[in-house]
Amino acid sequence: MTTVVVGTIAFSILVDFPETATFITDQERAFIAWTKSVDNMAVGEEEHLETRHVIAVLSDWQIWMQIVLYWCICAPLNGITLFLPSIISSFGYDTAISQLLTVPPYICASKWQRLRYEFPIVTFTTAIGLVVFALWSDHIKMRSPFIFAGLLISLVGFAINISDAPIGVKYFGTFFCVTGSYAAFPGVVAWLGNNLAGQYKRAIGMALQMGLGNMNGILASNLYLSSEAPRYIRGHGLEIMFLCVGLTVLPFVVSLYRHVNGRRAEEVEKGVVNHSEEQLRHMGDRSPHFRYML
Known part of the structure; x- marks a missing residue:
């Protein structure tokens, strides 16, 4: 409900372009226009769909x-987000403690002291x-090096959890699962x-990507079956498969980007580009x- 209300309000108050913004001065508007003119992403900024x-x-492609x-x-x-409580519950703790262990461990009440010292936790790892x-x-x-790093970090976490490691080590591994995935997503x-x-x-492409x-x-909501606890070999195995595919596809995408950039730079350097401004805009x-x- 909050999303609907905020979205409705935002639709009426957000401005589409600097030219239509009433809360900035003419000098600020001119500066923004100049910034866009030298921005690589500003190529092809049409006004009509x-x-x-x-x-x-x-x-x-x-x-x-x-x-x-x-x-x-x-x-x-x-x-990992949907099933973390179930995964932690399979370590042998009851529902209340399992839910508690899915949040940053900042609760220091005496009854939870044993939990704080039993596991080697890095507080707020994901946010950092x-x-x-x-x-x-x-x-x-x-962007690519950080996405690659996030995939690797997450892979380490799932590899730990699919193993037969002690409970404390597996719980520590969940921090790698969450941190890597959340760090790579943005x-x-x-x-x-x-x-x-x-x-x-850009708007259509990103909508298609996220849609x-x-x-x-x-798929993610059906990965972890209670019958496969506590190791969840199939669930963790499928997560590892996705991460390995990502680690394979990512360098391939980077190499394609690099190839296209190099070819375009060569074309511009040789002076074979003779498109009009209208063609370049399109x-x-x-x-x-x-x-x-990259």
């Missing part, structure tokens, strides 16, 4: 590859990982947005002047 935008999205990556990150993320990954990624203007969404030019192609990508919840991220973020 056309059928060709939908066709451009459906025929763009990168969108489908990014959807695969989205699945490989979100299936483990949704799986998200902030560090986001800031560092923006600083070096790269990166894969931002990455596609960075590599789509033209506001309507089809979030269908992984259908090409969007297919423009020879556009460079994919």
Whole structure:
């Protein structure tokens, strides 16, 4: 209900473009316009939705590859999020303690002291990982290394949990599962947005990514069967499969981006690009002047 109310209010108060914003000065508006003019992502900023935008999205290889990556990150993320209480419960604790252990361990009441010292927990690991990954990624203007790192971290966690390790070690492993998945998720969404030019192609492409990508919840909600407790070999095994696919697809996508960037740079350097401004605007991220973020 809150989402509906906030969305309705936002629809009426959010502005579409700097040109229509009434709360900034003319000088600020001019600065924003200049910033957009030198921004790689500003190529193809059309003002009207056309059928060709939908066709451009459906025929763009990168969108489908990014959807695969989205699945490989979100299936483990949704799986561990939905079933973490069940997984922890299989360690031998009752429902109340299992639920408690799914939240950051900041409760220090005396009755929980044994739990605090039984497990080697790093408090707020997930939040720290998200902030560090986001800031560092923006600083070096790269997404793929941090998505790759998140997949690896998550893989370590699921590998620990599918093993026959002690309970304390497995619980510690769940922090890797959650941290890696949550740290990689914002990166894969931002990455596609960075590599789509033209506001309507970007909007349609990201909507398709998240629309089809979030269908992984259908699978994730059926990964862990109570009959397979406590090791959940099938559930953890499928999560590991998704992560391994992601770790394989990611370098392939990067190599394709790198190849296209190199080919475009060579075309521009040789002076074989002779498109008009109108053609370049319509090409969007297919423009020879556009460079994919790695």
